[in-house]
Amino acid sequence: MKSEAPAAPQRVLPAIVIAQLLGASPWFAVNAVMLDLQRATGWVDTAVATLTSALQLGFIAGTLVFALLAVADRFATRSVFLWCALASAACTLAAVPAAASFEALLASRALTGFFLAGIYPIGMKLAAQWFPRGLGTALGWLIGALVLGSASPHALRALAASGAAWPWHSVFFGAALASVVAGLMVILAVPAAPKTVGRPAGLHLSALASVWHDRRLRASAFGYFxxxxxxxxxxxLVPLILATRLAGAALSWWAFAVLGAGALGCVAGGVLARRCGSARVAAAQLATSGLCCLLAPLALAAPLALFLAWLLLWGVTVAGDSPQFSALTATNAPPAAVGSVLTLVNSIGFAISVLSIEFFVRLAAAQPLAATLPWIAIGPALGLVMLRPLLRRR
Incomplete structure (x- = not known):
């Protein structure tokens, strides 16, 4: 007679969520101090796109390598999280001396992205081991924590800008310390997960075919793209947009607020999805964020209060649909290939983000923001078109 999996202690989900938040802090560490780096080095405005793309590409490489080698299946999930958190912290600290050289900083960011693949996906794996039946709710909290953690370097930069005793590179020290604490928290506060029966799954590239052949899976995957x-x-682009109205600590605090607001969208979206369904919640948030893109020319010229309200709404909805797309893809993927489908779809999505970042940052450097931002709505528009099969009543 098969025994039921043990119930998770109450501390497990909060510990994983907080660890995810702290572990994601190195993601935008360079972006938070980019204006300082440009003043110190004379780098062009498009340097932020190249540095961000390097991290995204490192993350893609890490995700694929971890999946191909079935790292999370062959080794204890908590140990993988710890060592990746420590390695990410080391790479973040290495960015301080590397900042004098663009090439060295580029390599540091790529390596940071590689080890962040052991924070975000591995954290989700850890949650899936403890909450196999409540993953939808856990996913909203986890991705919300990822969003807030990614925004945290802007809060660190705001603190540094508020006091003369905090130099800008303290952002890197703070993000590295947060990453170390994240790894230790998983080891000390999260028990070993219940063992699952089966051989390491690995990565099955053939699973990618199901993304195209299955109509519902294709809808969720291309909506995510x-x-x-x-x-x-x-x-x-948020710091660049805010720089049209704000400067110094105020700019950094509002960058943190706008990016961090996405955590509210993730958690609220998870609650609404129970009543309305993931597809409808994702579509509503995608449509709202796309509308925010189209309203950019008006919002950029609006009074400060409306300008900030527009950015907050955009911040809430631009990230709030992420957990729902992950849930839709996991639900519609073939049961035997869920891990491979999620890995491949996420990797393609991050590759798309690299192309988008490079294109729109360079476009913003060549023409006014009011003429650039509306074009970003192409992404949400295409996503809504592809999502239609999941919105029709059965």
Missing amino acids: GHMVELYTMWV
């Missing part, structure tokens, strides 16, 4: 055209591009 449209979402990824917008998400990281908006996050990279």
Whole structure:
């Protein structure tokens, strides 16, 4: 007679969520201090796109390598999280001396992205081991934590800008310390997960065919791709948008607020999805964020209060649909290939984000933001078109 999996202690989900938040802090560490780096080095405005793309590509490489080698299946999930958190912290600290050289900083960011593949996906794996039946709710909290953690370097930069005793590179020290604490928290506060029966899954490239042949899976995957055209591009451009109205600590605090607001969208979206369904919640948030892109020319010229309200709404909805797309893809993927489908779809999505970041940051450097931002709506528009099969009543 098969015994039921043990119930998770109450501390497990909060510990994983907080660890995810702290572990994601190195993601935008360079972006938070990019204006300082440009003043110190004379780098061009498009340097932020190249540095962000290096991290995204490192993350893709890490995700694929971990999946191909079945790292999370062959080794204890908590140990993988710990060592990746420590390695990510080391790479973040290495960025301080590397900042004098663009090439060295580029390599540091790529390596940071590689080890972040052991934070975000591995954290989700850890949650799946403890909450196999409540993953939908856990996913909203986990991705919300990832969003807030990614925004945290802007808060660190705001603190540094508020006090003369905090130099800008303290952002790197703070992000590295947060990553170390994340790894230790998983080891000390999260028990070993229940063992699952079976051989290491690995990565099955043949699973990619199901993304095209299955109509419902194709809808969720391509909806996610449209979402990824917008998400990281908006996050990279937020400091540039805010710089049209704000400066110094105020700019950094509002960058943290706008990016961090996505956590609210993730958690609220998870609650609404129970009543309305993931597809409808994802579509509503995708449509709202796309509308925010189209309203950019008006919002950029609006009074400060409306300008900030527009950015907050955009921040909430641009990230709030992420957990729902992950849930839809996992639900519609073939049961035997869920891990491979999620890995491949996420990797393609991050590759799309690299192209989008490079294109729109360079476009923003060549023409006014009011003429650039509306074009980002192409991503949400295509995502909504592809998502239609999941919105029709059965």
